[in-house]
Amino acid sequence: MSIAVTGSTGHLGRRVIAGLKGATDTPIVALARDPAKGADLGVEVRAFDYDSSGTLAPALEGVETLLLISGSELGERSRQHRAVIEAAKEAGVGRVVYTSVLHAPTSTLALAPEHRETEAALAESGLAHTLLRNGWYTENYAPAVSTAMEHGAVFGAAGRGRISSATRDDFAAAAVAALTRPETEGQVFELAGDESWTMDDLAAELTRQTQREIPYRDMSVEEYAGLLQQSGMPEGMAGMIAGMDAEIARGVLHDDSGDLSRLIGRPTTRLSDWVAAQLS
Ligand SMILES: NC(=O)c1ccc[n+]([C@@H]2O[C@H](COP(=O)([O-])OP(=O)(O)OC[C@H]3O[C@@H](n4cnc5c(N)ncnc54)[C@H](OP(=O)(O)O)[C@@H]3O)[C@@H](O)[C@H]2O)c1
Known part of the structure; x- marks a missing residue:
């Protein structure tokens, strides 16, 4: 089998x-x-x-x-x-x-x-x-990091919503654990990073690691959708991504259950470590 x-x-x-x-x-x-x-x-x-x-x-x-x-x-x-x-x-x-x-x-x-x-x-x-x-892959923010390096700011419409992201490696480790441990049958895991952060925190981390002043520019959903379209994203996709930011602002991606790190037996990848890897 x-x-x-x-x-x-x-x-x-x-x-x-x-x-x-x-x-x-x-x-x-x-x-x-x-x-x-x-x-x-x-x-x-x-x-x-x-x-x-x-x-x-x-x-x-x-x-x-x-x-x-x-x-x-x-x-x-x-x-x-x-x-x-x-x-x-x-x-x-x-x-x-x-x-x-x-x-x-x-x-x-x-x-x-x-x-x-x-x-x-x-x-x-x-x-x-x-x-x-x-929960959200931290990697979803790779385009935001590239844009920040090019234009000197992080853009979004997520306000001060907290994002308990983790990397694909963390989520993959959780899947491996669930697949190889029959005792997880019938269980529900809310998988999210140990650390939660806001878009201001992402901008502050980029500022710290690059030693350039990189602010977070919070926009309305309409403005952000327009910006994404200007950068070449199709209208429907831009509207959906900007709309998700509105939900993020309301806290849909925040979770402090600790299920992910418990399941994988180690802490989840820190935002600062992921940013460092992105910048290198
Ligand atoms: N948590 C998050 O932040 C987040 C972000 C993005 C997506 N997701 C969800 O998580 C999933 C896995 O993420 P990922 O990063 O691995 O996405 P991904 O790289 O786009 O991989 C999606 C996989 O699904 C396969 N697939 C798509 N349609 C299929 C079909 N009709 N029949 C069989 N296989 C099909 C793709 O096959 P091909 O290789 O042939 O394309 C690919 O192997 C995504 O598909 C999406 O549902 C989650």
């Missing part, structure tokens, strides 16, 4: 596969929309496109534990995830671990409803499962 990972060719999936290789002797199966992209993963790769529903159950043959990494096509994910859950049931998968969103039941983020629907589909399926409610 094996452990399988969907989205194995993505940023998070690659890290999970690498982590599993060092953590277990159980055979690992990388499930990939484009198997050629997974040729360098160093484990068995099987074709697995959420949109090819008839092919999903056969690809899960012999899988005991499945990590369902949420898809990247907003608006399509409830249907896609439901197809994967149905296939897992048909194939006799023992447990599904799902990457949801922080505080899914109450989150006001525009992307939360798809995660709520997937959590409900898992509950209805009767499959044993573990919910990893992932």
